[in-house]
Amino acid sequence: MLHVSMIGCGAIGVGVMELLKTDPEVVFDLVIVPQSGLEHAGATVRELCPHTRVDVGLNGSRPDLLIECAGHLAIEEHIIPALESGIPCMVVSVGALSEYGLADKLEQAAQRGKTQVQLLSGAIGAIDALSAARIGGLDSVVYTGRKPPGAWKDTPAEKVVDLDALTQATVIFEGTAREAARLYPKNANVAATLSLAGLGLDHTQVRLLADPGVTENVHHVEASGAFGGFELTMRGKPLAANPKTSALTVFSVVRALNNRAHALSI
Numbered sequence: 001m002l003h004v005s006m007i008g009c010g011a012i013g014v015g016v017m018e019l020l021k022t023d024p025e026v027v028f029d030l031v032i033v034p035q036s037g038l039e040h041a042g043a044t045v046r047e048l049c050p051h052t053r054v055d056v057g058l059n060g061s062r063p064d065l066l067i068e069c070a071g072h073l074a075i076e077e078h079i080i081p082a083l084e085s086g087i088p089c090m091v092v093s094v095g096a097l098s099e100y101g102l103a104d105k106l107e108q109a110a111q112r113g114k115t116q117v118q119l120l121s122g123a124i125g126a127i128d129a130l131s132a133a134r135i136g137g138l139d140s141v142v143y144t145g146r147k148p149p150g151a152w153k154d155t156p157a158e159k160v161v162d163l164d165a166l167t168q169a170t171v172i173f174e175g176t177a178r179e180a181a182r183l184y185p186k187n188a189n190v191a192a193t194l195s196l197a198g199l200g201l202d203h204t205q206v207r208l209l210a211d212p213g214v215t216e217n218v219h220h221v222e223a224s225g226a227f228g229g230f231e232l233t234m235r236g237k238p239l240a241a242n243p244k245t246s247a248l249t250v251f252s253v254v255r256a257l258n259n260r261a262h263a264l265s266i
């Protein structure tokens with residue numbers, strides 16, 4: 001049985017608990033949210049998993065695994081100290097690693113704690129193929145992310161275009177994966193994941209579009225190198241609870257937990 005503490009109780013966290021609440025091999029002992037979210041998360045968790053506690057931090061408890069489904073700030077706040085104290089961690093807000101030095105800090109914290117941090121694939125596929133292809137040498141990785149205008153609300157895209165008036169697909173960002181993840185912390189984690197698996201945050205070209213012609217979050221990747229090449233298009237259904245986030249992100253967290261908790265891993 002795997003004892004899990006989870007950071008975040010939003011669209012992803014709730015989706016994950018809903019899917020795993022009857023799995024006898026995965027037990028959620030604790031959900032961590034900020035002070036301001038305690039009341040709301042408390043009510044949600046009581047309904048879903050009545051034996052799970054809600055708190056603002058680990059406060060001395062030592063889960064088998066700490067999983068982050070919260071946002072960029074949670075990495076510095078919760079994941080780094082947990083790794084240093086030897087608790088294995090998983091991270092879904094991979095875009096946080098776009099901050100200079102954070103990837104090294106994360107790795108060093110895990111080394112000091114003699115443990116591991118796993119970056120999850122989230123809403124994108126083929127991370128296994130891309131990071132294997134990197135071993136032989138990659139020439140180019142180009143990522144295009146396309147989401148309906150509503151998914152770009154409350155982001156810097158609002159300063160680039162009038163999202164409510166869009167009639168055709170419009171580029172709202174073009175640049176490196178590092179800059180995309182920094183400017184769009186809730187919409188460009190995929191860009192960061194692809195770049196960390198591939199050519200790095202400063203050498204992966206990213207285009208982000210607001211497109212009134214789509215209802216899904218569409219991720220397109222073209223990669224080439226010594227291995228050959230691949231082209232991938234994912235059409236992720238957004239979660240009702242958060243249109244910025246694709247449902248596959250929830251499934252990717254559940255897969256990762258299943259792989260840790262069960263005897264057969266795939």
Ligand SMILES: NC(=O)C1=CN([C@@H]2O[C@H](COP(=O)(O)OP(=O)(O)OC[C@H]3O[C@@H](n4cnc5c(N)ncnc54)[C@H](O)[C@@H]3O)[C@@H](O)[C@H]2O)C=CC1
Pocket residue numbers: 007008009010011012013032033034037069070071072073074077092093094095120121122123124185186187189190193241242244245246249
């Ligand atoms: N890797 C990927 O493909 C994807 C990654 N994400 C990442 O996952 C994050 C969460 O996504 P959703 O669940 O849709 O967001 P959400 O906004 O629905 O939920 C966020 C939850 O985390 C909590 N939270 C925020 N900051 C926190 C902190 N510092 N410490 C503890 N709890 C904190 C909030 O109170 C809330 O319960 C996003 O911010 C994004 O960074 C999202 C989609 C795809």
Ligand SMILES: O=C([O-])CC(=O)C(=O)O
Pocket residue numbers: 123185186187188189190191217236244245246247249
């Ligand atoms: O969920 C998605 O489709 C992707 C996403 O938000 C991100 O890359 O941060």
